[in-house]
Amino acid sequence: MQIFLTYSDIALASSLIIIVLLISWRLRLRLSKTLLIAALRTIIQLSFIGLILAWIFAREQWYEVLLILTVMTLIAGSAAKNRVKRSYKGLLTDTLLAVGISAILVTAIAIIAILNVQPWYTPQFIIPILGLILGNSLTAISLTSNQLIESFHEQSGRIEMMLSLSAKPFEAVHEQIKAAITNGMTPTLNSMLVVGIVSLPGMMTGQILAGADPTQAVRYQIVTMFLICVSSTLGCTISALLIYRRFFNKKRSIYFTAIILASTFLCVLSAHQY
Secondary structure, three states, X not given: OOOOOOHHHHHHHHHOHHHHHHHHHHOXXXXXXXXXXXXXXXXXXXXXXXXXXXXXHHHOOHHHHHHHXXXXXXXXXXXXXXXXXXXXXXXXXXXXXXXHHHHHHHXXXXXXXXXXXXXXXXXXXXXXXXXXXXXXXXXXXXXXXXXXXXXXHHOHHHHHHHHHOOOOHHHHHXXXXXXXXXXXXXXXXXXXXXXXXXEOOHHHHHHHHOOOOHHHHXXXXXXXXXXXXXXXXXXXXXXHHHHHHHOEOOOOOEHHHHHHHHHHHHHHHHHHHO
């Protein structure tokens, strides 16, 4: 059995937002404006993309598919950058590289090696898969980037001390990088641990509601979960290494080293004066 949703069904589902608005008003959460904007954007953005996808699915032109994939990747990279509290020059480039390389590489493997889609640009497969991967990767990358940058600033004293004790730059920040990547991977790992027991993921639920064979829906979900895990791990790692590179100069000396040398020079100069 397949159920087709009407506009009245959508309107009824939208009216449930009133419950959320009432809770926000009663508890003084000050989320009413944000909720309304989010609800309107959900309707407008999904309706708009639905029209675009219907048009692209009907035409199946590789350059049109490539254009929408590029736009999706650029928006995902920008969104990941905007979620980082402490920005620096080149952060947008780094997030775009982390999101783009990880998502495109894993999507290509899925389309060519796993699903054997012919032709590769079939929009029915490549657009939803890239969208799933991008949505999860940008969250993981933003979490990693945010924590790593914060830890570099907050633990600058510890990093300076290790560098002054002849530790290599990567050794001095290895713990921070490890903790940041772990933090970025936590949401993905948590969802994998409870999938099928506590939660039924969106892709699987959507296929089942659309009348697909549950066993096939499960297989698709298993594949996508592994794709998301690999892409998130690659994205977090690339992001961490790019940020690490930003905090080091071409001679692989972290900018904290310059502070140490300047302080040492001032101390020597002061001692010489006395």
